[in-house]
Amino acid sequence: MAANATTNPSQLLPLELVDKCIGSRIHIVMKSDKEIVGTLLGFDDFVSILWWKCLRPEITPEGRRITKLDQILLNGNNITMLVPGGEGPEV
């Protein structure tokens, strides 16, 4: 976790923001039409794997289905966006 000598040290690093989310709610948008909302337990260096305590994955409005899962390991390959504190398209 050495500090990167980036060009602008006063900016907000993306992985720092994710790190601040640990223990709180986060909403993840995949490349496909899948999203997940839950409590972030942790992630790794590549954000390639996230640990979740997941409340529900949601499928977009075409065939809305809300599934509740307890604890999942999400592969970060398909993650497009991470929204701290997000609630997803429908509460």
Added chain:
Amino acid sequence: ASGGGGGGGGAGKMADKEKKKKESILDLSKYIDKTIRVKFQGGREASGVLKGFDPLLNLVLDGTIEYMRDPDDQYKLTEDTRQLGLVVCRGTSVVLICPQDGMEAIPNPFIQQQDG
């Protein structure tokens, strides 16, 4: 005849190992606090104010608006937009970054008029 392409730009051995870190071909620091548009693999688009980035192209966007593309949607951007607020975008799925005011929609230049 193999071209080869000699010269090798910038591959000189540096005395300091730490100088050999990866250099980004795009300097995002000039976009900090500016609104940019980002396109992702899978067809999603988003725009927001760039608050931070890293060499892997992970981005922090504020006030993010996400646009989704449907089969009927094509390039209509007003449909299905959502406000996401502060988001982190994964660099592995970013395919395009441009300033929001640096692009405009033009009529399709490739449509050929067919004279019947």
